[in-house]
Structure formats: C-alpha cells, structure tokens
Amino acid sequence: MTSGQQLRQVANVLNASTLLGLLLARCARTAVRRGPRGLVIATGYRWTLPFAGAFAVGNVVIFRAGPAQALGNAALLAHEERHCTQYAWCLGVPFLPLYFIAAGWSLLRTGNPASANFFERQAGLEAGGYPDIHKRTAGPRAPHGIEA
Incomplete structure (x- = not known):
C-alpha cells in the first residue's frame, strides 16, 4: 500500500466509517474479505437499497456480485476506492448527507442523480x-447563446 492508501485506511477507521461499513456488511450477510490497497471487499449484497451494483462505506466496498466479478472489474473497484478516499476527506459519516445533497442537486439539474454529482464526477x-x-434549459435561443 502507498502512504496515501495507509492514511485513508487509518482515517476511515478513526472516523468510524469503516466500522459502519463492516456493520452494514455483517447485517446484510455478505461475504467479507481483505481487498487490495487497504480495502475490505464485501460481496453478495442482496438488500434493495441502494440500487447500485456497488457502493462504499468507509474502506468497505460492498458489491452485489460475487468475489470473482467484484475483483475482476478494475474500473468499478477504482471508482469505489475514490469514494473511500472521499469518506476520509469528509471525516467519515458527514460524507453521506453531502453525497445525498449532491445527488439531489444532480437530479434537479440533469434528471440523473450522478451526472452532475460532484462526488460521482470526481x-x-x-x-x-x-x-x-x-441537459440545457429548454427554450429558443437568440444569437450568441442568449435565451429569447
């Protein structure tokens, strides 16, 4: 692990977000294992919410898929790892309301909770x-982009 990954791991343990992720994984009866770069991988998530195929809580990345599929999708794992870092920057649990505010803003602006969500874009x-x-504001446009 790099020093940044170690720092993230320690920060998310101290801010209790990893503990929250482990508790959620346990309550949802997922299979939990050590993952790469200080992550904890939980697989076999079956609860309805959230709708995503994977999500992070602290340094715990929770997948609906099995372990082979979860670890085989490097792009999705890297995406969720960036969310783990966001938990550390937001001092843990405050990430959750900030994320939902950003998702609401995105939904209002684009009709999609992720497209204009700062955390998802990052x-x-x-x-x-x-x-x-x-999405742009509907309506006719005058020359030079000024709305009529």
Whole structure:
C-alpha cells in the first residue's frame, strides 16, 4: 500500500466509517474479505437499497456480485476506492448527507442523480457506470447563446 492508501485506511477507521461499513456488511450477510490497497471487499449484497451494483462505506466496498466479478472489474473497484478516499476527506459519516445533497442537486439539474454529482464526477462517471448527461434549459435561443 502507498502512504496515501495507509492514511485513508487509518482515517476511515478513526472516523468510524469503516466500522459502519463492516456493520452494514455483517447485517446484510455478505461475504467479507481483505481487498487490495487497504480495502475490505464485501460481496453478495442482496438488500434493495441502494440500487447500485456497488457502493462504499468507509474502506468497505460492498458489491452485489460475487468475489470473482467484484475483483475482476478494475474500473468499478477504482471508482469505489475514490469514494473511500472521499469518506476520509469528509471525516467519515458527514460524507453521506453531502453525497445525498449532491445527488439531489444532480437530479434537479440533469434528471440523473450522478451526472452532475460532484462526488460521482470526481470518482469517474464512466467507471461507475453512470451517464454524463448535460441537459440545457429548454427554450429558443437568440444569437450568441442568449435565451429569447
């Protein structure tokens, strides 16, 4: 692990977000194993919410898929790892309300909770399986982009 990955791991243990992720994984009866770069991989998540195929809580990355599929999708794992880093920067659990505010803002602006979500954009929309939607205000436009 790099020093940054070690720092993230320690930060997410101290801010209790990794503990929250482990508790969620346990309650959802997932299979938990050590993953790369200080991550904990939980597989076989079956609860309805959230709708995503994978999500992170602290340094715990929770997948609906089995271990081979979860570890075999390097782009999605890297996307979720960036969310783990975001937990550390947000001092843990405050990441959750900040993320939901960003998702609401994105939903209002684009009709999609990820496309204009700061956290998803920073983690990489394409790697997370999200579209990059840029909706413009409807209505006629005058020359030079000024709305009529």
